[in-house]
Amino acid sequence: MSAPARHASGATVDFEHVSKQYDAHAKGTPGAVNDLSFHVPAGRICVLVGPSGCGKTTSLKMVNRLIEPTAGRILIDGVDTAGRDVTELRRGIGYVIQQVGLFPHQTIAQNVATVPRLLGWPAARQRERAEELLALVGLDPGRYRNRYPRQLSGGERQRVGVARALAADPPIMLMDEPFGAVDPIVRERLQNEFLRLQEDLAKTILFVTHDIDEAIKMGDLVAVMQLGGKLEQFAPPAEILANPASEFVARFVGADRGLKRLSLSRVSELDLRPAVIARVGDASAEARRRSATDPFPYLLLVDESRRPIGWIADAAIPSEGRLDERLAHSMSPLINRRTTLKDALSMLLDADVQAGIVVDRTGAVLGLVTADMIAERMRETAGDARFAAVDLETIERAGAIGAIEGAAQPSEPAPT
Amino acid sequence: MIDWGWVADHLDHVAFRTLQHLYLAAIALAIGFAVSFAFGVIAARWRPVNVVSTAIAGLVFTIPSLALFAALVPVTGLSILTAEVPLVLYTLVILLRNVVAGLQAAPPDVREAADGMGFRAAGRLWRVELPLAVPLIIAGLRVATVSTIGLVTITATLGDALGGLGFFIYEGMNRFFLTEILVGAVPTILLSLVADRAFVWLQGRATPWAPPRGLQPESNA
Known part of the structure; x- marks a missing residue:
């Protein structure tokens, strides 16, 4: 354009x-x-x-x-x-x-x-x-x-x-x-x-x-x-x-101003939580061991391009054999980095597994976003907003100086 | 019942009276339109002018045409002026109202946009309000033309020199001669119909932007 x-x-x-x-x-x-x-x-x-x-x-x-x-x-x-x-x-x-x-x-x-x-x-x-x-x-x-x-x-x-x-x-x-x-x-x-x-x-x-x-x-x-x-x-x-x-x-x-604030921030502002992932065809036993070390009770199954296929509950990972697409029993909404936190949260509320999968442009997994992370971000930015206010005062002061300079010509009284 | 031989003998005279008819109507319409337009532009802007001029025009319309002709004869004699003054006055009531309504037809948002973009008053009138007034002005001309073509026949009462096709109607009535009445009446009706269609055609040509008659503007989908 x-x-x-x-x-x-x-x-x-x-x-x-x-x-x-x-x-x-x-x-x-x-x-x-x-x-x-x-x-x-x-x-x-x-x-x-x-x-x-x-x-x-x-x-x-x-x-x-x-x-x-x-x-x-x-x-x-x-x-x-x-x-x-x-x-x-x-x-x-x-x-x-x-x-x-x-x-x-x-x-x-x-x-x-x-x-x-x-x-x-x-x-x-x-x-x-x-x-x-x-x-x-x-x-x-x-x-x-x-x-x-x-x-x-x-x-x-x-x-x-x-x-x-x-x-x-x-x-x-x-x-x-x-x-x-x-x-x-x-x-x-x-x-x-x-x-x-x-x-x-x-x-x-x-x-x-x-x-x-x-x-x-x-x-x-x-x-x-x-x-x-x-x-x-x-x-x-x-x-x-x-x-x-x-x-x-x-x-x-409105009473939902907290939610409205969510629409001002995007997923790209969050530090994503790493997901425990395994590819189709990986050894089940090894994947089961890795997933058990992470508190999140699900393993994310992906294809060879790291595109998500679905979740496997830790308990449902077989102790032998290889991982297979049919093991994935549910999927979370896919979220991109431009998604607003409000939309992300809304998607999470509908999902079986309470974690959104953030993907890049090719659809490959970047990480996870959870409701807790969004809430945490909101607590942090309550402070940011105060900084924004300081910025604004600076702008205003600059504007006021401009106005005084503009008025400082002869014959024109300076504004109070 | 109809004396076709008489008709055939008088074709030249019919042609002459038809042209005279058109001429008398055209003068009345031209002057009526010019006056209405000038007053309309002022009246559309100043409400008091509008109220007064509309009232006067309405009052004139209530005077019977024959009475108006009679009242003018002592002043202007049996001249063309005596014929045209009433004809013009009758066009005013229709045309003035339509010019004013037309000039006020521009929607408020269109006026506001025009002002906001920096039209001066005259520019807004000529480039926005006037073009948008065209459909109503033409509609007024259409009604005024049909009514004037009818009224011209009455000017026959002012003597043989006037009357257009009304001459035949008037003379035929005096002689109880149906053929001559019809020779006056039928072409008058035809002139009205042709003029009416002509204005419909003109309307379509002049306002390609307006929705076709009988159709709603396209939906807001």
């Missing part, structure tokens, strides 16, 4: 005491935002999450000034957005919304080329760019370029929406529940594809969702917002899950 934007990574985004009040007398109006401050480093995904009416969409729309703040400033790369021409500002920010908002009267290629057309690119370059982006989001340009939006499925339309937002290679993308209108299977696929794209694109992304699982999955940073537009916690997902800053956050992330 091509990465046309490797050079153009994201810009920083700063909210400085941003408020939006719709009614001067009522502070709790839905959509209101109250003294919001945070810093998003360049190239990161910041997810704004909270219950409906918490002001997350309002916050997003204040970045491209579809909504103007009542107070405070929003800076992009240190420059106050309020001072910029609003049309120019918007053309430099990708915008994706839940209902996609494709133009029904334009073909897919025309839709994707919308901002390049507004910017006055030559027609040939617009076409080229549209095709490049369709390919990037996984839609064959030959098949899709001349179709109209109504001829696409919901998932395809979302992809076109993302392609359209990327068209002029903006450093910042605003995404308002971009995958909210598709079914869960398509959503999962779009999320994964988008994360893979982002590895190359490195845009700065503000992403709104009401779904805490999506926030944890997509976010480098998560801003949990509360009704009344108050920021409850701003931290990496692991920190939010391990150390919720308030009762509200704890309730919002």
